[in-house]
Amino acid sequence: TGNKTETVINGENDTVNGDDTDKTDKKLTKKERREQKKLEEERLKSKMSVAAGKAINSLEDGCAPARILGRALLKHDFTVILIYFLISIVIVGLTSFVIGKNFFRLSARLRTVTRHREYHLEAMAEQSVMKALVKKEAAQYFSSGIYVSNTIVGPLLAVGMSIALAFIDLSKPVPDLPSANLEAGIPYLLGGFFSMMSISACSVSFEGKRWWLSRSLPLSSKEILGAKAIFNLIVLTPVYVVMEVILLFVMRVNLMDRLWLLLIPLAAMPFAVLFGLILNLRFPKMHWENEVEVVKQSASSGLSLLGGFVIILPGLGAVFLSGVLRNIINLVFILVILGLAWLMYRRICGYSLERLEG
Structure with a gap:
């Protein structure tokens, strides 16, 4: 019995010793993991410091006053x-x-315009009502530098972005988001630029005290407001064509992605125009003393920026989707945007212009 107990005790000792070695191994692995984490943190800190140093050096190289002040x-x-x-x-x-x-x-020089020309009576030419209204909208739009400079920014950003894509490699995976396909979000981004601060967002308010001239004509709301939407589309169309021509040479994508580059910004344009016009009818500012009040300080012009976010936000989701599912989402998005544009168009056609006279 004594020998048996010794063997049992020895066996227990063996098992205990075995458990202790396993625990020590686990403790060692935990320590190693902690050390690895510390090393990774130190490497990350060193990389961040190097990147910050490069950014500071580039800033100093490009801006001499900043370099002088920093050294001082x-x-x-x-x-x-x-x-x-x-x-x-x-x-x-x-x-x-x-x-x-x-x-x-x-x-005084900016506001004063003097024209001296002799008037010669010539043959009178007839033109359609819509053409005359669109010409009136063009004259009203290009007569104000503030109006032009604030509403042309979005389309110019779209063209600038298309040029910048020639120098940006979107095929490289993002370190923190390896599954993201940045090229899939470009159509939404470009469409969002076209939807920011549309011309129609303050086209009604811009007439102000001259609104009675349009109301005195025997025209329906569909003709008066439709001319404003058509003129906005006329301004956006050449910019859209230039952007697409640039993308044709810059973006190296397949046929399906090329189709979305064409259709998504194209569908965003009528949505942006009608969305801005709806906002202007909902929040008109007919009594103003300065053009800045209409273009920069009115509710409709400020809220029209939301149209760009409505276009851009779905693109954030499309970036993480696979090919087939992304194509379905793109198609659904286009149909939804065009459906909303159609509903807004129907509402504009039935809008009573007498509501703006209050």
Whole structure:
């Protein structure tokens, strides 16, 4: 019995010793994992510091004043810092003085337009009602620099983005999002640019006190408001064509993705135009003293920016979808956008213009 107990005890000791070795192995692996995590964190910190250093160096190379100020702050050279701020104050003061002295003269020249031409009576030519209304919209639009500069930004961004794609490699996987296909979101992004701050978002309010001229004509709301939508599309169409021609040479994609590059921005254009017109009819600003109040400070112009986000947000989801499913989502998106545009068009056609006279 004594021998048996010894063997049992020895066996228990063996098992205990075996368990202890397993636990120590597990403890060692945990320590190794912690050490690996620390090493990874240190590597990440070093990479971030290197990237930050490169960004700072590029900023210093491109901006000499920033380099001078940065070195002065690091070396605690208060003399250079004082000279830097004195020079800055002098430049700001001179600029303010020159602008303030000539402000009224510049404003008068910007607003004053003198034309001298002799009028010769020629044969009268007839034209359709819609053509005359579109010409009136064009004259109203191009007569205001503020109106043009604020509403042309979105389409120009779309063209600029299409040019920038020539220098951006979208085929490279994103480190944190390896499954993302950035090329799938480009049509939505371009369509969103076309939907930001449309011309129609303040076309009704821009007439202001001249609104009675349009109302005095024997025309329906479909003709008056339709001319505003048509003119907006006429302005966007050449920009859209230029953008698509650039994308034809820049984007190396298959036939199906090329089709979405054509259709999604094309479907976004009527949606943006009618969405802006609906907002302007819902939030009109007919009584104003300055054009800035209509273009920059009206509710309709501010809310029209949401049209761009309506187009861009679905693209964030399309980026993570596979080929077949992404094509289905793109088709559904186009149908939904065109359906909403049709509903807005029907509502605009039945809108009572007397509501704007209140």
